Amino acid sequence: MTLIQPSPVAVETAPQHRSRAVLATGFVLLLGLLAAVCFFSITLGSRGVGIPTIWKAFTDYDPSSASQTVIRELRVPRTLIGIFAGAALGISGAILQGVTRNPLADPGIMGINAGAAAFIVFGIMVLGAQDVSTYVWFAFAGAGVATVTVYGIASFGREGATPVKLALAGAAVTAILTSITSAIVMTNVEALNQLRFWQVGSLAGRYFPVFWQTVPFLAIGLVVALGTGRALNGLALGEDLALALGQRVRLTRVVMFVTVAVLCGAATAACGPIVFVGLIVPHIARMICGPDYRWILSYSLLLTPILLLAADIVGRLAVAPGELQVGVVLGVLGAPAFILLVRYRNLAEL
Amino acid sequence: MTALTEPRTAVRSGRQLRRRRATVVTSSLAGVTFALFVLTMMVGSYYVSAIDVVQSAFRLTDDPAIDFVVRDLRLPTAAAALSVGIALGVAGTVFQKLLGNPLASPDFVGVSSGASLFAVSSIVLFNASSTVISGSALLGALLTALIIYLLAWRDGISGYRFILIGIGVSQFMLSIVGYIIARADLYEAREAMTWLVGTVGQAGSGELRTLLVALVVLLPVAMVLERPLRTLELGDDTAKALGSRVELNRLALIALSIVLIGFATAVAGPIMFVALIAGPIAQRLAGPGGGVLAAGLVGAIIVLGADLVSGHLLPTALPTGVITGIIGAPYLIWLLATVNREGRGG
Numbered sequence: 221m222t223l224i225q226p227s228p229v230a231v232e233t234a235p236q237h238r239s240r241a242v243l244a245t246g247f248v249l250l251l252g253l254l255a256a257v258c259f260f261s262i263t264l265g266s267r268g269v270g271i272p273t274i275w276k277a278f279t280d281y282d283p284s285s286a287s288q289t290v291i292r293e294l295r296v297p298r299t300l301i302g303i304f305a306g307a308a309l310g311i312s313g314a315i316l317q318g319v320t321r322n323p324l325a326d327p328g329i330m331g332i333n334a335g336a337a338a339f340i341v342f343g344i345m346v347l348g349a350q351d352v353s354t355y356v357w358f359a360f361a362g363a364g365v366a367t368v369t370v371y372g373i374a375s376f377g378r379e380g381a382t383p384v385k386l387a388l389a390g391a392a393v394t395a396i397l398t399s400i401t402s403a404i405v406m407t408n409v410e411a412l413n414q415l416r417f418w419q420v421g422s423l424a425g426r427y428f429p430v431f432w433q434t435v436p437f438l439a440i441g442l443v444v445a446l447g448t449g450r451a452l453n454g455l456a457l458g459e460d461l462a463l464a465l466g467q468r469v470r471l472t473r474v475v476m477f478v479t480v481a482v483l484c485g486a487a488t489a490a491c492g493p494i495v496f497v498g499l500i501v502p503h504i505a506r507m508i509c510g511p512d513y514r515w516i517l518s519y520s521l522l523l524t525p526i527l528l529l530a531a532d533i534v535g536r537l538a539v540a541p542g543e544l545q546v547g548v549v550l551g552v553l554g555a556p557a558f559i560l561l562v563r564y565r566n567l568a569e570l
Numbered sequence: 571m572t573a574l575t576e577p578r579t580a581v582r583s584g585r586q587l588r589r590r591r592a593t594v595v596t597s598s599l600a601g602v603t604f605a606l607f608v609l610t611m612m613v614g615s616y617y618v619s620a621i622d623v624v625q626s627a628f629r630l631t632d633d634p635a636i637d638f639v640v641r642d643l644r645l646p647t648a649a650a651a652l653s654v655g656i657a658l659g660v661a662g663t664v665f666q667k668l669l670g671n672p673l674a675s676p677d678f679v680g681v682s683s684g685a686s687l688f689a690v691s692s693i694v695l696f697n698a699s700s701t702v703i704s705g706s707a708l709l710g711a712l713l714t715a716l717i718i719y720l721l722a723w724r725d726g727i728s729g730y731r732f733i734l735i736g737i738g739v740s741q742f743m744l745s746i747v748g749y750i751i752a753r754a755d756l757y758e759a760r761e762a763m764t765w766l767v768g769t770v771g772q773a774g775s776g777e778l779r780t781l782l783v784a785l786v787v788l789l790p791v792a793m794v795l796e797r798p799l800r801t802l803e804l805g806d807d808t809a810k811a812l813g814s815r816v817e818l819n820r821l822a823l824i825a826l827s828i829v830l831i832g833f834a835t836a837v838a839g840p841i842m843f844v845a846l847i848a849g850p851i852a853q854r855l856a857g858p859g860g861g862v863l864a865a866g867l868v869g870a871i872i873v874l875g876a877d878l879v880s881g882h883l884l885p886t887a888l889p890t891g892v893i894t895g896i897i898g899a900p901y902l903i904w905l906l907a908t909v910n911r912e913g914r915g916g
Binding site for chain 2: 324328329373387388391392395396398399400402403405406407409412413416417419420421493495496544545547548550551552554555558559562563
């Protein structure tokens with residue numbers, strides 16, 4: 221791991237410090253907002269349900285009631301996966317940006333999704349994987365391999381992993397993996413049929429088995445991730461200063477990358493490739509809380525699920541009774557945000 | 571006096587040497603291209619000798635059996651491979667030189683994904699015929715390029731911003747493509763997949779003719795614009811100081827390469843990596859004097875070679891784009907590694 225130079229993004233507006241009390245209040249408000257979004261995620265949809273039905277579904281479950289079944293079997297796991305996967309994507313975006321000191325680091329742009337997709341297709345073709353719960357392991361492996369490859373390629377050379385190099389390495393690795401994926405898919409119709417539904421990125425059709433499979437990884441990853449705030453603050457001062465402050469820089473980097481690979485792998489396995497949230501949310505968090513990574517991580521932890529679930533609800537309502545997958549909604553809404561980010565680079569220097 | 575003439579003659583002889591090297595390499599590349607072009611029409615389930623191929627393709631003799639195999643079956647694919655390769659090679663090298671980054675290939679910068687999006691939606695949403703599909707691929711490439719250009723414009727175009735915005739736009743397009751493919755019939759999804767990888771075998775005669783005409787018109791233009799391109803490579807300020815009309819030349823060059831990419835994508839779909847690797851290979855072979863023509867020929871050699879491999883050497887026929895993708899991968903990683911070592915990647 222070579223020395224990483226500060227990214228060429230200029231500081232135009234330094235994020236302001238806010239008092240701890242203000243930030244804590246904001247955190248509580250976000251918790252309330254998340255609860256509200258969860259409530260809407262359970263009630264809204266092509267079949268609207270009222271509060272009494274929800275209450276009954278948990279206290280006095282009647283399997284013959286379609287509404288109650290929809291809540292218990294579809295909407296609740298969907299919402300839970302949305303919360304955990306969203307938190308994972310947001311927090312790993314924040315860590316990636318901090319550890320690479322690169323404002324454009326994001327799981328989608330870094331080729332992690334393409335890695336997961338390639339491994340899933342391989343799993344379907346060679347080992348006959350049949351459903352989402354078997355894909356998970358392949359998605360994991362693919363995400364890990366892609367993360368390491370992209371970062372490894374981009375960090376060759378004296379400048380280290382600059383934003384453009386990371387983005388290009390990600391695009392390049394995506395191109396390679398996509399051509400392999402398509403080679404398999406073109407000759408194997410079954411693989412195509414399964415891949416195309418996974419590939420859009422959706423919370424629909426993810427039931428409890430998928431949740432139970434991914435949640436241990438997500439939960440452990442999130443706990444570890446939340447603990448990296450102090451180390452990220454040190455790294456933000458530069459590698460030399462972090463060393464001088466007594467940090468074990470190399471070790472913390474490795475821990476962070478492993479955490480990111482686990483979180484992104486599990487999130488991608490659970491809902492398919494979802495781009496742009498991991499990129500945008502940490503920037504919003506940074507605008508609110510200033511440069512302290514402990515706050516950025518906590519805010520990303522709540523903001524991303526809110527955004528993800530909101531996008532999911534929008535997708536459900538926009539074309540009801542059909543459904544726009546959350547990956548599509550976020551891809552379409554996230555691209556303008558990304559472009560704004562590139563055009564007006566008044567981001568904090570990382 | 572001698573002190574002045576000596577460096578002058580040294581420069582002159584150096585320039586002659588470079589020019590000679592470029593000429594020799596370019597003509598041998600042309601020779602190899604022609605040989606491969608003929609070879610792709612020789613092999614197959616029915617073998618035709620080289621002489622017969624040449625005589626039939628150039629309409630020197632008339633032998634119904636051979637004419638059928640050569641002119642009707644194999645010539646369209648071979649001509650598509652040839653012209654798509656040249657177009658991609660030329661467009662790719664112009665892009666790379668304009669943006670000053672060997673990694674700035676139109677494949678990554680979103681132009682191809684725009685073409686894919688339009689082609690895929692015309693298949694799935696409108697059940698379009700093949701001509702309409704190709705037309706919309708062309709339209710998609712042009713529109714996307716225009717959007718990226720406009721979004722990246724801020725007192726001029728910087729290579730860095732252009733590439734990043736291109737990647738963002740590309741992600742946007744691909745997320746919609748994913749959605750469309752997921753809601754399509756399986757049969758249509760399969761057909762749409764060919765517009766995500768690209769293959770020269772699917773070329774329709776109308777699109778092919780358009781691409782050929784475009785090449786005949788634009789290739790000389792590209793060679794004329796090569797001189798301003800070299801000035802632009804020196805950096806905007808130097809180019810301005812040398813009297814070059816920077817924005818005008820840049821716009822002309824970008825428009826030229828976008829049109830070439832658009833037509834090539836309309837014929838064959840997005841064939842990956844050709845635009846990326848043709849330019850640097852040509853430069854390595856022909857030296858700094860090697861220009862857009864050499865890059866075009868290298869592109870043609872790659873696509874013809876990939877077509878030969880995919881059509882005849884593999885147990886199942888794969889799209890040409892998959893082969894170029896697999897050939898391109900190791901090269902690309904090597905390129906990323908070495909470019910970064912020289913510190914020019916960002």
